[in-house]
Amino acid sequence: MKRREFLYKTSATVTAGLTVPELYARVHRNMEKAPTSTSFDVIVIGVGSMGASACYHLARRGYRVLGLEQYDIPHELGSHGGQSRIIRKAYGEATGYVPLLERAYENWKTLESETGAQVYFETGLTYFGPPGSAFLQTVRESAETYNIPLNELSPEACREKYPQFALPEDYQRLEEPEAGLLTPERSILLMAEQALLRGAVIRSGEPVLGWEHTTGGVVVRTPRETYRAGKLVVTAGAWARELLPALAPQLHVTRQALAWVQPAAWDRFALGTFPCWLLEHEGRDFYGFPILPAGAFGGPLGLKLAQHYPGEAVADPTAADRSPRKAEEEALVNFLKQFLPQGYTQTLAMKTCLYTNTPDGHFVVDPLPGYGKDVVVAAGFSGHGFKFASAIGEVLADLAMEGATDLPIDLLRADRFGG
Ligand SMILES: Cc1cc2nc3c(=O)[nH]c(=O)nc-3n(C[C@H](O)[C@H](O)[C@H](O)COP(=O)(O)OP(=O)(O)OC[C@H]3O[C@@H](n4cnc5c(N)ncnc54)[C@H](O)[C@@H]3O)c2cc1C
Numbered sequence: 001m002k003r004r005e006f007l008y009k010t011s012a013t014v015t016a017g018l019t020v021p022e023l024y025a026r027v028h029r030n031m032e033k034a035p036t037s038t039s040f041d042v043i044v045i046g047v048g049s050m051g052a053s054a055c056y057h058l059a060r061r062g063y064r065v066l067g068l069e070q071y072d073i074p075h076e077l078g079s080h081g082g083q084s085r086i087i088r089k090a091y092g093e094a095t096g097y098v099p100l101l102e103r104a105y106e107n108w109k110t111l112e113s114e115t116g117a118q119v120y121f122e123t124g125l126t127y128f129g130p131p132g133s134a135f136l137q138t139v140r141e142s143a144e145t146y147n148i149p150l151n152e153l154s155p156e157a158c159r160e161k162y163p164q165f166a167l168p169e170d171y172q173r174l175e176e177p178e179a180g181l182l183t184p185e186r187s188i189l190l191m192a193e194q195a196l197l198r199g200a201v202i203r204s205g206e207p208v209l210g211w212e213h214t215t216g217g218v219v220v221r222t223p224r225e226t227y228r229a230g231k232l233v234v235t236a237g238a239w240a241r242e243l244l245p246a247l248a249p250q251l252h253v254t255r256q257a258l259a260w261v262q263p264a265a266w267d268r269f270a271l272g273t274f275p276c277w278l279l280e281h282e283g284r285d286f287y288g289f290p291i292l293p294a295g296a297f298g299g300p301l302g303l304k305l306a307q308h309y310p311g312e313a314v315a316d317p318t319a320a321d322r323s324p325r326k327a328e329e330e331a332l333v334n335f336l337k338q339f340l341p342q343g344y345t346q347t348l349a350m351k352t353c354l355y356t357n358t359p360d361g362h363f364v365v366d367p368l369p370g371y372g373k374d375v376v377v378a379a380g381f382s383g384h385g386f387k388f389a390s391a392i393g394e395v396l397a398d399l400a401m402e403g404a405t406d407l408p409i410d411l412l413r414a415d416r417f418g419g
Pocket residue numbers: 045046047048049050051068069070071078079080082084085086087206207208209235236237238239240243256257258306353354355378379380381382383384385386387388
C-alpha cells in the first residue's frame with residue numbers, strides 16, 4: 001500500500017515532460033524520418049552517453065552529422081543503462097576535473113531549458129569514509145579550490161539529518177548540497193532528439209564494421225552502407241578496443257553489478273527525502289541513490305546501490321555474461337545490512353553494466369595519435385564519466401571541427417601512457 005501511494009504522489013511531481021518510453025517512441029519516429037545520404041561532415045561511431053552528446057553539439061553548430069549505433073538508443077548492454085547516475089562537483093578523483101564539471105553542469109541546464117525536460121535532480125550527496133581517506137581529502141581540496149559548497153556534519157547532526165545510515169563513530173561525514181543525479185536514458189534520448197531536430201541523421205541497429213583514414217577524411221563501413229566524412233568521432237564505450245587497436249592496451253573492460261532492493265521503510269528512502277551517497281569502507285567504495293518512480297525514469301523500482309571497483313574482466317563485450325552472480329548480490333546485501341539497516345528486506349532486481357577502465361582511472365579525450373586532427377576519440381570513462389557527457393560532446397565537437405578546445409582536458413591526453 002505504501003509503495004503504491006509513493007508512486008502516485010511522486011510521479012506527478014517529478015515527471016517534467018514525457019516518460020522515458022514516451023520519449024523513446026518520439027525520438028525513434030524522428031530517426032525514421034531522417035534523409036538518406038552517404039556523405040557527411042562528421043561521423044560519430046556509438047550513440048551512447050558521449051556519442052549522443054557529440055551528435056547534439058555538432059548538429060547545434062550546423063554540421064552534417066551521422067550518428068551510428070550498433071544497438072538501440074538507449075540500451076542496457078553498454079555503460080549507460082540503469083536509470084540514474086551521480087553528478088557531483090567537489091571531485092575526489094582529481095581537482096583538475098572541476099572546471100570541466102562546471103561546464104557539464106551548465107550544459108545539462110542548457111539541455112533542460114532547450115527541451116523543457118528535467119534530467120538533473122539535486123538530491124544532495126553525502127560522502128562517508130574513514131579518517132585519512134585520500135578520496136575525501138581530494139573532495140575537500142576541490143571544494144576549497146573552487147568554492148563548492150561542502151558541509152562537514154558531526155555524528156549527531158548526521159544522525160539527525162540522515163538517520164538511515166549507521167556509521168562508525170570516527171567516520172568523516174561530508175555533504176555536497178548541490179550534487180545529485182542525472183537520468184541517463186532520458187538524457188541520451190533528449191540529446192539525440194535535439195541533434196535530429198537540427199538535421200542530424202542517427203541510425204540504430206547499424207554496427208560499424210570498420211573505418212579507414214583516406215586523403216579526403218574517413219570512410220566508415222556498416223553492413224548496410226559505406227559512408228564518407230571529413231572527420232570521425234569514436235565514442236564506442238566498451239567496444240572502443242575493437243575500433244581503436246592502438247588504444248586497446250590501455251582500455252580494460254569489466255562487468256559491474258547494480259542492485260535494486262526493497263527497504264523496510266519505503267518512504268524514508270524516496271526521492272525528496274533520501275540523498276545520493278558514497279561510502280568508503282575498508283578500501284571499498286559503495287554508492288547509491290534515492291528510490292525513483294519507475295514510470296518516469298524507466299528501469300526497476302527500488303533502492304538502488306552498487307560497488308565502485310573494477311569488477312571481473314570482460315574479454316568480449318558483445319558476448320559478456322550479464323547474468324547476476326550470487327557473490328555480487330551478497331556483497332551489496334551485507335553492506336546494506338551493516339550501513340543502512342532499514343535498507344534491505346529483499347532484492348527486487350539486479351543488472352550488469354560495463355566499465356571501460358584506464359590504468360590511471362582518467363578518461364581519454366583527444367585526437368587519435370597518428371591521424372592528424374581527423375579522428376577524435378573519447379573512451380576509458382572508468383566508471384565515472386556520465387556526469388561529464390554534456391561537456392565531453394562539446395569538447396569532441398571542438399576537437400573534430402576546430403582542431404582544439406578551450407576546455408581543460410590536459411589530464412585526458414591519449415599519449416600520457418607512453419609508447
Ligand atoms: C554500473 C555503472 C554505474 C555508473 N555510475 C556512474 C555515476 O554514478 N556517475 C557517473 O558520472 N558515471 C557513472 N558510470 C559511468 C558512465 O555511465 C560511463 O562512464 C559512460 O556511460 C560511458 O559512456 P560511453 O559513451 O563511453 O559508453 P556508452 O554509453 O556505453 O556508449 C557507447 C556506445 O557505442 C556503441 N558502439 C560501440 N561499438 C560500436 C560500433 N562498432 N558501431 C556502432 N556503435 C557502437 C555502443 O553500443 C554504445 O551504445 C557508471 C557506469 C556503470 C557501468
